[in-house]
Amino acid sequence: MDREKENKLFKCKSLTEFLTMFFGYGINEQLSIFDESMTIKAGTSLYRARKDDGKTNFYDPKQWTVPPAEYVKQGRLNEKNKPVLYVASDEYLCGREIGLKDGDKYYLARYKCEKDFSVGTLFCRHSVINTILHRIVMAMKTENLTENEKIILQKYHIGEYEISIQEILNDYLSVFYIDRLIKNLYDVTNKIGRLILHNNENGIRYSSVFEPIELSGGNTILTFDGEEHGNYALTEQGIKNIRVESIEKRIHKQEHDLSLMIEVFAQERMKK
Numbered sequence: 001m002d003r004e005k006e007n008k009l010f011k012c013k014s015l016t017e018f019l020t021m022f023f024g025y026g027i028n029e030q031l032s033i034f035d036e037s038m039t040i041k042a043g044t045s046l047y048r049a050r051k052d053d054g055k056t057n058f059y060d061p062k063q064w065t066v067p068p069a070e071y072v073k074q075g076r077l078n079e080k081n082k083p084v085l086y087v088a089s090d091e092y093l094c095g096r097e098i099g100l101k102d103g104d105k106y107y108l109a110r111y112k113c114e115k116d117f118s119v120g121t122l123f124c125r126h127s128v129i130n131t132i133l134h135r136i137v138m139a140m141k142t143e144n145l146t147e148n149e150k151i152i153l154q155k156y157h158i159g160e161y162e163i164s165i166q167e168i169l170n171d172y173l174s175v176f177y178i179d180r181l182i183k184n185l186y187d188v189t190n191k192i193g194r195l196i197l198h199n200n201e202n203g204i205r206y207s208s209v210f211e212p213i214e215l216s217g218g219n220t221i222l223t224f225d226g227e228e229h230g231n232y233a234l235t236e237q238g239i240k241n242i243r244v245e246s247i248e249k250r251i252h253k254q255e256h257d258l259s260l261m262i263e264v265f266a267q268e269r270m271k272k
Helices: 003-010 015-024 027-032 128-138 147-155 165-170 172-176 185-199 259-271
Strands: 037-040 045-051 085-088 105-113 117-121 203-206 231-234 242-251
Touching: 003 015, 003 128, 003 165, 015 128, 015 165, 027 185, 117 185, 128 165, 128 172, 128 185, 128 203, 147 172, 147 259, 165 172, 172 259, 185 203
Parallel strands: 117 203
Antiparallel strands: 037 117, 045 085, 045 105, 085 231, 105 242, 203 231
């Protein structure tokens, strides 16, 4: 995408205007935002958690592949009846990703990558527009927050006011309120996902919604837990490169809470 079009997007006064303009550009211009990829190397471990439902045999490896299309609901990066496998490079966030409560029983599968393969990515080194779209994909729904996190956000009135595109870009906390600014969030994130998969059919790499610090668009990428860490939405083509290595039953202990981090960044916002 040329610089003039990027500047027009960056000057949009609202997220609705930004998205209308971006998706109004030609398909080649949209695809140019997602022209990077990354390689998942052979030997890499990936993780997925599933809550115990009391009836499924989760020790069966078949339970850890993509589900039949007829059972697939719309997700962050998949349309209804379009299955993908959501996995993560780190196991410690898996419980929050599926909404586990303290004391819930769940199963954790560990996959091993059998060979190098590439995926499309939302971690981009050269596009500020990509960074904003990544924030949209990361956007956290309010019901998935802990009570402490909700209290802190309310305390500082996070997300209660209209905000510009530049402010969204500069605000690490924007992932906590973007969903209030977009009608049908997953319809938008599905559109973004389709563009990435157009360039790479294996899957998509993105930052966890529960690791909200992500900064790209410059010469380097900064993430909360390091550049090599991320979440993945793998297609049926992508999962041909991985296999289930172990399955373990666990009891969830709620230790991951973003309240302190939200408090720190909220205070920094107040100083500006």
